[in-house]
Amino acid sequence: MADFDSPVTGKSYPDHPSAETPRARGDKITGDRYWSKDFAEREWEKMWKRIWHLGGRESQIEEAGDFIVHNFKHESIIMVRQKDGSIKAFFNVCLHRGNQLVTAPEGGVVSHFTCPYHGWKWNMDGALDWVQDEEDFPQGSPCGKLRLKELRCETWAGFIFWSFDRDAPPLQEYLAPIPELLANRDLHNHTRVVWRTLRVKTNWKFASDNFNEAYHIPAVHPQFMPMIDDHYANTLFEMYPSGHNRMIEKLQPSSRAPDAANVKPLWAEVLREWDIDPELYEGRAQDARVALQQARRQLGPKRGFHYFEKMLDDELTDQIHHTCFPNLTMTGTPEGLHIFRTEPDAEDPNWSTFDYWYLVPPIEGASEVATLYGMRPYEEAGHETGSFDNYRTEIAQGDFLSQDLSLAETQQRGLHSMAFEDAYLAAQETRVRRFHEVLNDYLEGRR
Numbered sequence: 001m002a003d004f005d006s007p008v009t010g011k012s013y014p015d016h017p018s019a020e021t022p023r024a025r026g027d028k029i030t031g032d033r034y035w036s037k038d039f040a041e042r043e044w045e046k047m048w049k050r051i052w053h054l055g056g057r058e059s060q061i062e063e064a065g066d067f068i069v070h071n072f073k074h075e076s077i078i079m080v081r082q083k084d085g086s087i088k089a090f091f092n093v094c095l096h097r098g099n100q101l102v103t104a105p106e107g108g109v110v111s112h113f114t115c116p117y118h119g120w121k122w123n124m125d126g127a128l129d130w131v132q133d134e135e136d137f138p139q140g141s142p143c144g145k146l147r148l149k150e151l152r153c154e155t156w157a158g159f160i161f162w163s164f165d166r167d168a169p170p171l172q173e174y175l176a177p178i179p180e181l182l183a184n185r186d187l188h189n190h191t192r193v194v195w196r197t198l199r200v201k202t203n204w205k206f207a208s209d210n211f212n213e214a215y216h217i218p219a220v221h222p223q224f225m226p227m228i229d230d231h232y233a234n235t236l237f238e239m240y241p242s243g244h245n246r247m248i249e250k251l252q253p254s255s256r257a258p259d260a261a262n263v264k265p266l267w268a269e270v271l272r273e274w275d276i277d278p279e280l281y282e283g284r285a286q287d288a289r290v291a292l293q294q295a296r297r298q299l300g301p302k303r304g305f306h307y308f309e310k311m312l313d314d315e316l317t318d319q320i321h322h323t324c325f326p327n328l329t330m331t332g333t334p335e336g337l338h339i340f341r342t343e344p345d346a347e348d349p350n351w352s353t354f355d356y357w358y359l360v361p362p363i364e365g366a367s368e369v370a371t372l373y374g375m376r377p378y379e380e381a382g383h384e385t386g387s388f389d390n391y392r393t394e395i396a397q398g399d400f401l402s403q404d405l406s407l408a409e410t411q412q413r414g415l416h417s418m419a420f421e422d423a424y425l426a427a428q429e430t431r432v433r434r435f436h437e438v439l440n441d442y443l444e445g446r447r
């Protein structure tokens with residue numbers, strides 16, 4: 001399907017000239033990185049204070065005065081839609097005597113945030129407009145003088161990001177080249193149909209490590225093998241100078257399976273859904289991937305998947321994992337975008353929060369959409385929160401997040417052992433070490 005090849009590279013997946021084959025210096029990955037309070041403190045000072053943080057979706061704050069709150073470590077950030085349509089981010093702290101201005105995770109104000117303690121009224125643009133007994137301040141009225149402390153706030157693709165660092169590079173520059181690699185998806189018009197936050201007893205870096213390799217798939221997610229090719233020889237691994245990485249796994253039976261040529265029931269089901277006779281591919285099951293691309297190309301728009309028209313061939317089948325330094329993974333599939341984000345606990349490096357969002361593009365005529373949790377209404381999801389322990393009992397076994405997070409907890413325990421001195425990595429795990437090296441670059445002043 002030459003028409004859909006990328007005009008720049010001739011490749012059938014989005015590509016960028018800055019892509020490099022992953023290589024690493026060889027910095028050690030020691031256990032203390034995952035549990036030492038001192039290490040966590042250095043991460044806070046040297047890294048978390050400088051990066052861009054994903055704060056939410058623009059669709060959460062459509063009207064002027066709508067706000068959302070993002071708590072990160074011991075800080076709390078308010079993002080609020082302005083009258084001119086822009087979004088500002090403020091520290092959620094009243095500059096009178098330090099009370100938190102808002103306690104709700106989201107909401108709306110008509111014009112002002114009123115501090116619950118002494119009633120100071122802060123305009124949604126950050127100005128202080130009213131205080132009680134204004135004349136009683138010998139140093140002069142604070143109105144017109146004080147402003148809420150503002151943070152950098154920028155948007156991309158319907159996502160709101162903020163940064164503590166006044167001198168951070170522009171968001172798009174920070175994320176580069178991820179926005180270009182995701183450019184065939186109109187992410188601003190996607191709907192977040194799953195929004196879940198879990199508290200997990202593991203360090204936040206577990207998820208970055210985990211999404212930087214597919215080596216764990218045969219042992220942890222055997223259910224993927226009939227239709228995801230986790231073999232490194234068929235997987236694309238890339239890293240970018242910005243510190244972000246990518247991995248593309250093909251949608252086809254795993255090449256490591258001795259019977260990879262056989263069509264398994266799961267794969268047959270997918271093919272049938274797109275009017276492909278699985279029998280035709282018996283004995284050469286992996287060839288069906290290209291047939292599936294062609295079928296989706298031809299039938300997709302008729303079935304309401306108009307967005308397929310903008311996608312390159314490989315985007316119509318494959319799993320494209322973008323690991324954005326430090327804590328954000330965006331996995332594009334033909335069906336939607338999976339977002340995984342981990343954040344450190346305020347006090348204890350042995351705990352973190354794990355967020356999973358699932359965003360889907362518009363599909364004409366669809367009122368429901370398939371998710372990890374079964375069919376869900378095609379609408380913005382409410383926030384589901386809880387502990388991983390509760391999640392594990394409530395969610396069916398075999399869910400890939402349960403599988404990954406169970407390992408996250410046992411690995412966290414193992415990393416406390418004095419016997420663990422460094423990881424012994426396969427080549428296909430090079431991005432794991434690379435992630436730690438980028439982190440070290442922050443901690444040691446090279447970034």
Ligand code: FES
Nearest residue numbers: 094096097115118
């Ligand atoms: S602390 Fe906010 S008005 Fe006093």
Ligand SMILES: [Fe+2]
Nearest residue numbers: 220221400404
């Ligand atoms: Fe996994």
